[in-house]
Every structure is written in structure tokens, then in C-alpha cells.
Amino acid sequence: MNEAIKKQILQKIKEYDKIFLFRHIRNDGDCVGATKGLKRILQLTFPEKQVYLIDDDRAEHLEFLGPEDEPVEDQEYTDALAIVIDTASEARISNKKYTLCKELIKIDHHIPLENYGDIMWVEENRSSACEMIADFYATFRDELKIDKQAATYIYTGMVTDSGRFKYEGVNGETLRNAAIMLDCGVDTEKLYAHLYLEAFGYLKFKAEIYRRMQITENGVAYIYVDKAMQDEFGLTIEQASACVGTLDSIRGAIAWMVFIENNDDEGSIRVRLRSRFVAINPIAEKYNGGGHAMASGATVYSWSEAEQLLRDADAHVKEYKETHEGWL
Ligand code: AMP
Numbered sequence: 460m461n462e463a464i465k466k467q468i469l470q471k472i473k474e475y476d477k478i479f480l481f482r483h484i485r486n487d488g489d490c491v492g493a494t495k496g497l498k499r500i501l502q503l504t505f506p507e508k509q510v511y512l513i514d515d516d517r518a519e520h521l522e523f524l525g526p527e528d529e530p531v532e533d534q535e536y537t538d539a540l541a542i543v544i545d546t547a548s549e550a551r552i553s554n555k556k557y558t559l560c561k562e563l564i565k566i567d568h569h570i571p572l573e574n575y576g577d578i579m580w581v582e583e584n585r586s587s588a589c590e591m592i593a594d595f596y597a598t599f600r601d602e603l604k605i606d607k608q609a610a611t612y613i614y615t616g617m618v619t620d621s622g623r624f625k626y627e628g629v630n631g632e633t634l635r636n637a638a639i640m641l642d643c644g645v646d647t648e649k650l651y652a653h654l655y656l657e658a659f660g661y662l663k664f665k666a667e668i669y670r671r672m673q674i675t676e677n678g679v680a681y682i683y684v685d686k687a688m689q690d691e692f693g694l695t696i697e698q699a700s701a702c703v704g705t706l707d708s709i710r711g712a713i714a715w716m717v718f719i720e721n722n723d724d725e726g727s728i729r730v731r732l733r734s735r736f737v738a739i740n741p742i743a744e745k746y747n748g749g750g751h752a753m754a755s756g757a758t759v760y761s762w763s764e765a766e767q768l769l770r771d772a773d774a775h776v777k778e779y780k781e782t783h784e785g786w787l
């Protein structure tokens with residue numbers, strides 16, 4: 460699919476001596492894996508090129524993938540190609556220096572919120588941006604080089620963004636691309652240990668979530684993780700936010716969300732919305748957010764606004780349940 464765009468992208472990469480890779484704020488396994496994976500492929504294939512991945516946004520649980528490049532002077536960006544991966548809107552690009560680059564390529568699998576860039580390769584049905592990078596490699600495998608390290612980065616994002624190949628969007632193509640990565644020697648036992656083992660104290664936090672979780676009349680499961688709860692369990696915002704998956708297996712709760720009180724002066728609350736069967740992104744979009752149909756993010760600025768969001772989500776789920784069959 461999109462062979463012509465992929466060819467254009469490879470052509471652009473060949474034209475530039477210097478390439479910078481960019482990803483979204485609040486990084487995750489997919490955008491980290493995709494940028495690191497593409498960087499490694501480009502370095503192996505074109506050793507004469509300078510390829511940079513500069514981002515001071517650190518994700519503790521992804522530290523095992525290794526560090527990023529040191530910052531460079533602004534003028535280094537000006538004659539370079541920017542490749543932005545996994546980021547639907549410019550506002551969400553983490554390293555803002557992308558504006559200094561000469562040309563920009565967008566590679567993304569989110570529902571497009573806006574068009575940006577000189578070349579756009581967007582496939583919103585892909586289960587991860589890493590799957591797109593694997594597909595890019597597979598398309599040009601006669602020309603591009605890969606190794607175990609690059610495949611591990613890419614496989615990381617394929618696994619994390621698809622919920623271990625569970626979510627909607629996973630299809631035969633996903634698994635064929637994953638197979639190509641595995642064939643490069645990814646150590647899955649080690650990778651899964653890095654990604655999924657949990658600290659004893661974190662499981663205690665999860666137990667508290669199960670104790671405090673609530674559900675709306677029509678089946679939206681939710682939990683507020685306020686600062687007091689974050690402090691009680693000694694959690695960073697990032698660690699607290701990771702609990703959204705805890706609510707994902709409740710029969711009848713076809714949408715679920717967590718509200719995480721941010722540590723800012725505005726009193727903002729991060730909302731992570733998830734669903735099965737019913738798309739939840741319309742609710743996210745109404746509250747300063749967006750994302751995927753079944754996995755979106757939003758921001759509200761008070762608990763009363765959070766309650767309003769919940770009422771909207773409840774009405775949305777009610778409508779879906781009344782007009783559809785087959786959900787569980
Ligand atoms: P999260 O719950 O923050 O992991 O978000 C789920 C998905 O929605 C991710 O793919 C995010 O990139 C996307 N997303 C989160 N917050 C926003 C936002 N404010 N605007 C647009 N997309 C978002």
C-alpha cells in the first residue's frame with residue numbers, strides 16, 4: 460500500500476546528508492521504537508549520513524532502549540530533512556526544532572488532526588507506527604539494512620501499541636511485518652520482561668484501583684488518580700497514567716478511562732480514554748484531545764469538567780449499546 464509515497468520518502472532520505480527524527484510528547488514504546496528503529500536502519504544503510512534523534516523527554520520504563528543523541532547547535536538543523544513519526548498534529552511534536560529543518564516528512568498512524576509536512580504517509584488503520592517502519596523496511600529490503608537492535612526497537616512499538624497484538628488494527632499484515640522483525644533475532648523473553656514485569660508496590664497500587672474503580676450507568680468504567688493517591692504510592696504521573704489498562708477487562712464496560720491529576724498550576728487533569736466496539740475519540744476531541752478511535756487522550760481543567768466528560772461518554776456508550784448488537 461502507498462508504494463508511491465514510500466518511494467518518495469526513500470528518495471528524499473537519499474537526497475539528504477543529514478536527517479533528524481522527531482516524535483510526540485509524552486513518548487511511548489511506539490514513537491520511541493519507531494524513531495530509534497528508523498534511525499538505526501538509516502545508519503546501517505547509509506553510514507555516510509548524519510542521523511540524529513534528539514529529545515529530552517525521557518520515559519523511565521523505556522530507559523532499557525538506551526539514550527538519545529546529545530543536543531546540537533540550531534544551525535545544524537537548517538540543511539536537514541526532518542522525519543516526524545507517530546504524531547498527528549504539530550503541537551504534539553516533542554522537539555520543536557523541527558521547524559528549523561529544510562523539508563519535513565510525516566509518518567503516522569493516528570486519525571489525522573491536521574496536515575503538515577512536505578510528504579505525508581498516514582495510514583490510520585495501522586496498529587502502530589512501528590508497523591509502518593517495519594513495512595517500510597520490508598518494501599525496500601533489497602536496499603535497506605537491518606539488525607537485531609533495529610528490529611528490537613521496532614518490535615517494541617509493535618507489541619506495546621497493539622496491546623501485544625490484541626487491539627483492533629492488528630491483521631495479517633501486522634503479523635507478517637512482526638515476523639520479519641523476529642527473524643532478525645529479537646530476544647522476546649528479555650523484551651517482555653522489560654516491558655511487563657511490575658514492581659511489588661505497583662501491584663499494590665493496582666489493587667487500590669480495583670478497590671476504588673467506578674462505573675457509570677451505561678458502562679463507562681473510570682478512576683480518578685488524584686495527587687494524594689499518586690503521593691500515597693510514590694508514583695510519577697507517568698507511572699500513575701499507566702494504570703489505564705487495569706480497567707480494560709470488565710464485562711459490559713465498553714469504554715474506560717483514567718483521570719490523572721497533573722502537577723501544574725492550571726489544575727489540569729490528563730484523561731486517557733480507551734474502548735472496545737465503540738469509538739471513543741469523539742469524546743476526546745470534545746475535550747482538547749484526539750488520538751485513535753479506541754485509544755485517545757484528552758485534558759480537562761477541573762473535576763466538574765471531568766464529570767461532564769463522563770456524562771458525555773456515558774450518553775455516547777448508551778447510544779451505541781441501544782443501536783448495536785454483539786458487544787460484551
Ligand atoms: P494516551 O492515553 O495519552 O496514551 O493517548 C492515546 C492516544 O491518543 C495516543 O496515540 C496519543 O498520541 C493520542 N492523544 C493523546 N492525547 C492527545 C491530544 N491531546 N490530542 C491528540 N491526540 C492525543
